[in-house]
Each structure stands twice: as C-alpha cells, then as structure tokens.
Amino acid sequence: MSVTQLNLKEDKKPAQSAQVVTFTPSPATKPFGTRLMRNARQMMAQLLPPLITLVLMIMLWELVCSSPTSSLPSPSRVLEESWELIAHPFYVGQGIDQGMFWHIFASLQRVAIGYALAVVAGVALGVLVGQSQWAMRGLDPIFQVLRTVPPLAWLPLSLAAFRDGNPSAIFVIFITAIWPIIINTAVGIRNIPQDYQNVAKVLRLNGFEYFAKIMLPAAAPYIFTGLRIGIGLSWLAIVAAEMLIGGVGIGFFIWDAWNSSLISDIIVALIYVGVVGFFLDRFIAFIGRLVTRGTANA
Amino acid sequence: MAQPYLSLEFIDKTFERNGTRSEVLKQISLGVDKGEFISIIGHSGCGKSTVLNIIAGLIDATSGAVFLDGKHVDAPGPERAVVFQNHSLLPWLTVYENIDLAVSKVFRGKKSKAERHAWVMHNLDLVQMAHAKDKRPAEISGGMKQRVGIARALSMEPKVLLLDEPFGALDALTRAHLQDAVMEIHARLGNTMIMITHDVDEAVLLSDRIVMMTNGPAAKIGEILDVPIARPRNRIELASDRTYLKCREAVLKFLYERHRFVEAAE
Numbered sequence: 301m302s303v304t305q306l307n308l309k310e311d312k313k314p315a316q317s318a319q320v321v322t323f324t325p326s327p328a329t330k331p332f333g334t335r336l337m338r339n340a341r342q343m344m345a346q347l348l349p350p351l352i353t354l355v356l357m358i359m360l361w362e363l364v365c366s367s368p369t370s371s372l373p374s375p376s377r378v379l380e381e382s383w384e385l386i387a388h389p390f391y392v393g394q395g396i397d398q399g400m401f402w403h404i405f406a407s408l409q410r411v412a413i414g415y416a417l418a419v420v421a422g423v424a425l426g427v428l429v430g431q432s433q434w435a436m437r438g439l440d441p442i443f444q445v446l447r448t449v450p451p452l453a454w455l456p457l458s459l460a461a462f463r464d465g466n467p468s469a470i471f472v473i474f475i476t477a478i479w480p481i482i483i484n485t486a487v488g489i490r491n492i493p494q495d496y497q498n499v500a501k502v503l504r505l506n507g508f509e510y511f512a513k514i515m516l517p518a519a520a521p522y523i524f525t526g527l528r529i530g531i532g533l534s535w536l537a538i539v540a541a542e543m544l545i546g547g548v549g550i551g552f553f554i555w556d557a558w559n560s561s562l563i564s565d566i567i568v569a570l571i572y573v574g575v576v577g578f579f580l581d582r583f584i585a586f587i588g589r590l591v592t593r594g595t596a597n598a
Numbered sequence: 599m600a601q602p603y604l605s606l607e608f609i610d611k612t613f614e615r616n617g618t619r620s621e622v623l624k625q626i627s628l629g630v631d632k633g634e635f636i637s638i639i640g641h642s643g644c645g646k647s648t649v650l651n652i653i654a655g656l657i658d659a660t661s662g663a664v665f666l667d668g669k670h671v672d673a674p675g676p677e678r679a680v681v682f683q684n685h686s687l688l689p690w691l692t693v694y695e696n697i698d699l700a701v702s703k704v705f706r707g708k709k710s711k712a713e714r715h716a717w718v719m720h721n722l723d724l725v726q727m728a729h730a731k732d733k734r735p736a737e738i739s740g741g742m743k744q745r746v747g748i749a750r751a752l753s754m755e756p757k758v759l760l761l762d763e764p765f766g767a768l769d770a771l772t773r774a775h776l777q778d779a780v781m782e783i784h785a786r787l788g789n790t791m792i793m794i795t796h797d798v799d800e801a802v803l804l805s806d807r808i809v810m811m812t813n814g815p816a817a818k819i820g821e822i823l824d825v826p827i828a829r830p831r832n833r834i835e836l837a838s839d840r841t842y843l844k845c846r847e848a849v850l851k852f853l854y855e856r857h858r859f860v861e862a863a864e
C-alpha cells in the first residue's frame with residue numbers, strides 16, 4: 301500500500317514542476333553583427349588597460365623630463381633626436397654603423413647558438429641527474445655552486461680560452477641558460493609517476509623506448525619551465541656580454557651610444573631589448589604549450 | 599597431480615626500511631587453473647596488492663617463486679598484463695595511441711601494420727570504447743578510462759590478467775557496468791584473471807574462488823572459498839540466490855568476525 305502511495309506522489313511532482321517552470325527560449329543564433337560587436341568589446345577590454353597605463357606613463361615621463369636642464373631626454377626629445385634610428389631599422393652602413401634590426405639580429409644569433417647548445421646539454425645532463433642517484437649525488441653540489449656564478453664572471457675566463465669575442469659571448473649564454481634547464485629537467489624526471497614506470501616495465505620497453513615514449517613526454521612540462529627561465533636569462537646575459545666584447549650587437553650598441561652621449565639612442569635600444577625579450581619568452585611558452593598539450597592535466 | 603597453470607610457491611616478503619624489518623607476506627602458496635577467475639580479498643594494508651605485484655614481477659619476493667605455464671617468473675612482462683588501480687593511461691597519448699603503444703611493442707614483427715590497427719580497434723570494441731579512440735584520457739570519465747586500461751591489458755594477449763582494485767575509484771553504478779563488462783570478457787575469451795578487491799559483493803559475483811587473506815603483519819592465506827554459482831551470472835537474480843548469499847556470508851564472517859581489522863596495531 302505505502303509503496304503505491306509513494307509512487308503516486310512521485311508521479312505528481314514532476315508534472316507539477318514541469319508546469320511551474322516556464323522555459324524561455326533564448327535566440328539560438330545571434331546575428332553576426334552582435335557577435336562581432338561582442339568580440340570587439342572583449343578585445344577592447346584586453347587592450348585598453350595596458351594602453352591607458354602606457355599613455356599615462358609616457359605623459360608622466362614627458363612631464364618629469366620636460367625641463368631643458370633635465371639629465372634624461374623626454375619622449376618627444378627621444379623621437380626628435382633618434383628619428384633616424386627609429387625610422388630606418390634596416391639601414392646598412394660601415395662596421396658597427398647598422399640599423400637596429402641588424403644589431404638585434406646579431407644578438408639573437410649569438411643567443412640562438414648558445415641557447416641551443418644549452419638545451420641539448422642541459423636536457424642530457426638533467427636526464428642523467430634525474431635518472432641516477434649516483435650522478436645526482438656527484439654532480440648536484442657542483443651545479444649548485446656553479447649556478448650562482450654571475451654570467452659576466454665567466455667572460456674573462458672564456459675570452460682567455462677562446463681568444464675571440466664571439467665564441468666567448470656564446471659561451472656566456474650557454475653557461476647562463478644551462479642551469480635552470482638541468483635542474484628543472486632533473487626534477488621532471490624524478491617526478492615521473494611510478495604508474496608510468498610500471499606500464500613501461502610490464503611492456504618491457506627498452507632504454508631508448510622508455511626515454512622517448514615515457515620519460516620525455518612525462519617530464520616535458522618541467523623541461524619547458526626550465527627552457528623558459530633559460531631563454532629569459534640568456535637575453536639578460538647577452539646585453540651585458542656584448543657590452544664587453546664589442547662588434548655588432550645590441551649590447552655594444554648601447555655601450556657605444558653611452559660613450560657618444562646619445563642617451564636617446566639608448567632608450568630606443570632598451571625598448572627593442574624589452575620587446576624582443578618579451579617575444580622570446582612567449583615563443584618558448586607557445587612551443588611548450590604545443591608540445592605538452594594534454595600532459596599538464598592528467 | 600599436474601602443475602597448475604599459475605602457481606605461487608611459499609612466497610615470503612619482508613620490507614626493510616631504515617633498518618627495521620617488517621614482514622608483509624608469509625608462506626603464500628596458491629595454484630590457479632587456466633581460465634579461472636580468482637579474487638584476493640582482505641583488509642587494507644594486508645599485502646594483497648603486494649601479492650599481485652609479485653605475480654606481475656614489479657616487486658621481487660624475498661623467498662619463494664612464481665611459475666606461469668611451467669616457467670619461472672621473476673620480471674615484469676606483457677604475458678602478465680596489469681590493470682592498474684588508477685588506470686595509468688599516458689595522458690599525452692590518445693586512447694588509440696595508448697593501446698597502440700602496447701600493441702606495437704608486443705606484436706612488433708608478429709603482426710603487420712594493418713593487423714595491429716585491427717587488433718587495437720578490436721580491443722577497443724571489446725570494452726565499447728571505439729567511439730572515443732581519438733580522445734585523450736583527460737577528456738573521458740573515470741569509468742571510460744578504466745575500460746581503456748582493461749583494453750590495453752587485454753591487447754597484450756596476456757596469459758594472466760592481473761586487476762589491482764580496478765573499480766575501487768569508481769562510483770557504484772559505473773562499477774556495476776564494468777563488472778558486467780569484465781564478466782562478459784571473461785566468458786568470451788576465457789582469460790585467467792586475478793583480481794584484488796575489498797568489495798565482498800564484487801568478489802562473489804565475479805570469482806570462481808575467493809582467496810581471503812589474514813591481517814598483516816605477516817599476512818597469509820586464511821581461507822579459500824569456492825563459489826559454485828553457474829555462469830553466466832546475473833546480479834539481479836543472484837541478489838536472492840541462496841548459494842550467493844551463503845558465499846557472501848562466509849566472506850563477511852571471515853573478514854569481520856575472525857579477522858577484524860585493527861587499525862594501527864602496534
């Protein structure tokens with residue numbers, strides 16, 4: 301008896317609620333115009349705040365440096381004095397008299413070589429240290445000491461070894477970028493879940509298969525954290541290294557401008573350095589996302 | 599008497615940590631026939647997973663030996679495929695690629711590329727997951743992940759399928775679905791299966807024999823219960839079946855009367 305009553309009640313309820321709830325259909329497809337508007341509004345919401353702060357900062361700078369006795373140029377004076385530099389980035393002249401693009405390009409080349417070497421050696425050493433307890437015990441203390449040596453402190457030593465500016469600068473990039481890559485790779489390797497190792501064991505994957513199919517993908521998020529820190533440090537170090545070795549390159553360009561008291565040129569160069577550094581970081585982050593897609597949220 | 603298909607002979611296991619020895623398993627001996635479905639049940643911490651890992655070869659026994667099909671077993675291998683408790687699918691591979699990793703490794707040189715593809719799809723079909731072959735593990739539910747885990751293990755064509763609390767992390771309804779799926783696969787392929795569980799109903803429903811383990815330290819096999827229920831089994835019919843209820847009662851009595859779980863017995 302009680303069961304049927306219960307059923308009756310349950311039967312009634314949904315019927316009631318179905319009447320109560322009024323379903324208001326929203327227009328399924330909005331006209332194209334409104335969608336475009338909404339996208340534009342979202343873009344504005346993203347772009348507007350940085351634009352406003354940028355304008356405000358330039359105004360403040362103009363205000364502070366507007367007096368004729370100011371030791372640093374105002375934005376308007378930078379535009380005026382360095383217009384040649386800003387307008388002709390691809391200018392080709394004699395010796396180190398080149399457009400900004402070529403200076404940046406020369407620096408990027410050095411970074412590319414030094415960083416690429418650091419990636420190969422860093423990942424290899426990181427795998428070794430992450431894999432083997434003995435390598436870890438033997439090498440980790442040395443790494444921990446060496447990584448605190450400032451990048452420029454390596455320069456005299458490398459100049460003595462290579463007897464040439466260019467390879468020395470590349471070596472400084474290499475030695476700067478390699479530590480975070482080693483350390484993060486090692487952490488990534490050590491954090492490979494036991495489950496994945498068990499899968500590899502049951503399948504009897506050999507050393508190379510394990511390296512390529514389990515180890516690298518599993519450690520990839522960590523490795524890319526190291527790569528991102530590494531590229532940032534490389535770009536920091538190249539400017540300082542080039543100041544000392546001379547030749548074409550953004551670092552020596554800044555130093556040369558200082559010696560010629562072209563303060564406006566320095567400011568233009570700094571903006572170039574910042575923007576290029578930003579894109580380098582984003583570039584590595586983008587590759588990281590591409591490679592590790594799906595791995596981060598297991 | 600002929601040797602059983604899989605036999606564990608006098609397995610002892612002691613772990614040594616920071617100079618203190620703890621005896622986990624003592625004198626575990628068990629024979630399993632081909633095609634048999636065995637459950638190992640016991641309270642948590644009694645070392646039942648250790649037994650499975652020793653059969654899988656992932657852990658070495660301190661003494662004693664495991665024989666499969668007349669051969670001594672001392673390292674992991676695909677003929678003793680494991681369905682891991684938390685599925686252990688590789689998150690950077692799709693469902694298809696996860697199984698293909700196993701199939702390509704085990705059947706390299708034995709099957710052509712087309713045959714290997716067909717075999718992957720066959721195993722996905724077996725667990726009704728072919729529709730999700732291009733999804734990544736993060737994009738499918740826990741039950742589906744475990745189905746793929748089972749398909750991966752089956753795809754190795756193991757002599758023994760080892761299931762380590764395969765449904766422990768799933769909700770009750772999903773668990774029932776997967777139990778039915780495993781029963782169907784067992785009926786279809788006749789695999790030898792060993793399952794670790796702490797669920798009494800699951801053990802009685804699926805098993806030919808239930809191995810009940812005493813509490814650790816130094817856990818041993820307390821009792822082995824035959825489950826003389828004809829297959830195919832139906833969970834709804836069994837709910838009022840007398841043999842089923844008797845078996846269930848026997849396991850419950852063993853676990854809760856004679857070998858009550860004492861937390862942190864020191």
